[in-house]
Amino acid sequence: xxxxxxxxxxxxxxxxxxxxxxxxxxGRHASQFMGFSTQWxxxxxxxxxxxxxxxxxxxxxxxxxCLASTLGTMAAIALxxxxxWLRTLFDGMIYVAIMIPGIVIGIATLIALVTVFGWLxxxxxxxxxxxxxxxxxxxGMPTLVAAHTxxxxxxxxxxxxxxxxxxxxxxxxxxxxxxxxxxxxxRQVTLPLIAPAILAGFLLSFTFSFDDFIIAFFVAGxxxxxxxxxFSSIRRGVxxxxxxxxxxxxxxxxxxxVAAQLLLRQGASKSxx
Amino acid sequence: xxxxxxxxxxxxxxxxxxLVMLALPLLxxxxxxxxxxxxxxxxxxxxxxxxxxxxxxxxTAFKNTLILAPLGTIxxxxxxxPLAYFLAVRxxxxxxTSLLILVIVPFWTSILIRSYAWIFILxxxxxxxxxxxxxxxxxxxINTPFAVLVGIVYGYLPLMVFPIFVSLDxxxxxxxxxxxxxxxxxxxxxRQVTLPLSVPGIAxxxxxxxxxxxxxxxxxxxxxxxxVFFVGNALVDLFLQSRNWAYGSAVAMTLVVVMLxxxxxxxxxxxxxxxxxxxxxxx
Numbered sequence: 001x002x003x004x005x006x007x008x009x010x011x012x013x014x015x016x017x018x019x020x021x022x023x024x025x026x027g028r029h030a031s032q033f034m035g036f037s038t039q040w041x042x043x044x045x046x047x048x049x050x051x052x053x054x055x056x057x058x059x060x061x062x063x064x065x066c067l068a069s070t071l072g073t074m075a076a077i078a079l080x081x082x083x084x085w086l087r088t089l090f091d092g093m094i095y096v097a098i099m100i101p102g103i104v105i106g107i108a109t110l111i112a113l114v115t116v117f118g119w120l121x122x123x124x125x126x127x128x129x130x131x132x133x134x135x136x137x138x139x140g141m142p143t144l145v146a147a148h149t150x151x152x153x154x155x156x157x158x159x160x161x162x163x164x165x166x167x168x169x170x171x172x173x174x175x176x177x178x179x180x181x182x183x184x185x186x187r188q189v190t191l192p193l194i195a196p197a198i199l200a201g202f203l204l205s206f207t208f209s210f211d212d213f214i215i216a217f218f219v220a221g222x223x224x225x226x227x228x229x230x231f232s233s234i235r236r237g238v239x240x241x242x243x244x245x246x247x248x249x250x251x252x253x254x255x256x257x258v259a260a261q262l263l264l265r266q267g268a269s270k271s272x273x
Numbered sequence: 274x275x276x277x278x279x280x281x282x283x284x285x286x287x288x289x290x291x292l293v294m295l296a297l298p299l300l301x302x303x304x305x306x307x308x309x310x311x312x313x314x315x316x317x318x319x320x321x322x323x324x325x326x327x328x329x330x331x332x333t334a335f336k337n338t339l340i341l342a343p344l345g346t347i348x349x350x351x352x353x354x355p356l357a358y359f360l361a362v363r364x365x366x367x368x369x370t371s372l373l374i375l376v377i378v379p380f381w382t383s384i385l386i387r388s389y390a391w392i393f394i395l396x397x398x399x400x401x402x403x404x405x406x407x408x409x410x411x412x413x414x415i416n417t418p419f420a421v422l423v424g425i426v427y428g429y430l431p432l433m434v435f436p437i438f439v440s441l442d443x444x445x446x447x448x449x450x451x452x453x454x455x456x457x458x459x460x461x462x463x464r465q466v467t468l469p470l471s472v473p474g475i476a477x478x479x480x481x482x483x484x485x486x487x488x489x490x491x492x493x494x495x496x497x498x499x500x501v502f503f504v505g506n507a508l509v510d511l512f513l514q515s516r517n518w519a520y521g522s523a524v525a526m527t528l529v530v531v532m533l534x535x536x537x538x539x540x541x542x543x544x545x546x547x548x549x550x551x552x553x554x555x556x
Contacts, residue, residue, distance in 0.1 A: 109298045
């Protein structure tokens with residue numbers, strides 16, 4: 001059993017190890033190791049295209065994660081005990097959001113927004129006073145965040161709802177019986193219990209947005225996210241620079257995960273004391 | 274504020290967001306799939322079934338997807354289950370969190386980079402060169418369905434491990450002890466207690482992986498070398514290269530319908546398994 005686990009971990013980590021190893025390659029060729037060097041890290045960090053793409057990705061991921069975890073949690077809490085058409089509508093849309101492949105969401109969002117913007121832009125232009133530049137709606141950061149938030153919000157609703165349904169409802173009823181306001185019950189009973197689920201939802205949303213290539217490929221417009229940059233670089237042939245970028249992203253993710261874990265533990269020990 | 278008003282206020286943002294960014298775009302795809310291609314690409318309103326009649330032109334993409342997506346899901350399940358079991362049941366709690374994080378970390382890194390790593394391993398100077406040195410010649414791995422399958426399993430393994438781990442972790446360990454106390458062999462305990470109780474995790478994992486695979490674009494694009502392509506690759510081609518929105522919409526609608534049908538059959542199957550689980554818990 002333990003041996004098997006070790007094998008799976010090797011399967012998971014050997015490719016990553018190879019990427020990390022080749023990122024220190026002194027040679028220009030991606031497939032031959034020519035000695036140790038950190039030059040590619042310097043090149044990547046000084047490449048304005050890489051830095052722009054990174055900034056775009058981080059910004060989109062952060063806004064997406066904030067919106068998705070807030071709106072998703074709100075909806076999950078409100079959906080408790082809701083029945084009828086509203087429930088059916090929400091469950092249906094969440095189901096569809098999870099079910100539909102990202103690529104279909106990407107193209108659907110693209111053609112829908114391009115069509116809607118095609119109607120709205122002349123309208124806006126006619127409403128604007130002469131001489132002033134009317135705003136031009138187009139694909140970009142807002143559409144990227146909107147598309148990512150749609151999908152990740154559905155994920156957050158599912159995660160938080162699962163946590164809520166596993167919760168002892170008697171706790172909330174007890175709180176209400178003890179004359180806590182709904183907000184007080186939420187803050188002092190519900191929130192501490194569902195906090196790990198919200199944090200997990202936040203991290204998942206951030207990761208999804210940061211890692212997503214396919215939806216961004218269609219809806220990001222002229223914005224270049226890091227995955228889009230990497231994909232187009234791989235198409236042109238890979239340099240160790242891409243390996244260096246990958247290694248750095250991996251290192252950063254690891255730090256973030258450790259930090260999240262520490263935060264969670266701290267939260268747990270606090271609530272115990 | 275009334276309970277109703279509060280609920281409406283909490284639900285409104287998410288509801289509107291889903292309507293505008295999900296329901297509306299899907300409706301547009303549905304409508305466009307009955308339209309015609311404009312002279313310079315894009316879409317011209319019409320009502321025709323021509324696009325659907327043209328679907329057989331992309332049959333290869335559908336065939337590849339419908340073979341490799343289920344195969345990849347099963348392969349991922351077979352590899353993931355023992356690991357999830359080890360993490361949830363066998364592993365000492367001291368190590369559990371760290372080992373679990375180690376499963377998730379690869380998932381946090383760009384799937385692009387990770388898929389690309391397999392070009393090194395499966396390419397001419399990787400495994401084939403190694404196999405040649407032990408006497409197995411002329412093995413071609415990269416740009417084959419096998420390479421795509423490896424990429425799939427590698428890419429989505431964490432997504433399969435996690436839900437299974439969660440369901441096994443929630444499982445009341447006293448049930449296992451009870452089963453052993455009542456004289457069950459470890460295998461029988463596994464088959465009659467552990468496995469049925471982890472069905473929800475298996476179902477979630479398979480569903481997540483399968484859904485992602487049906488729309489996969491990147492892995493075939495990187496490891497299939499244009500020879501093994503999925504419906505996703507056909508869609509990118511139709512929307513971004515030939516700008517044939519109407520035909521692309523028809524292909525997308527067909528993909529969604531095929532998926533809905535497959536998944537609902539699968540759900541029926543799973544709920545039947547769930548019925549068995551009820552029996553076990555009653556025993």
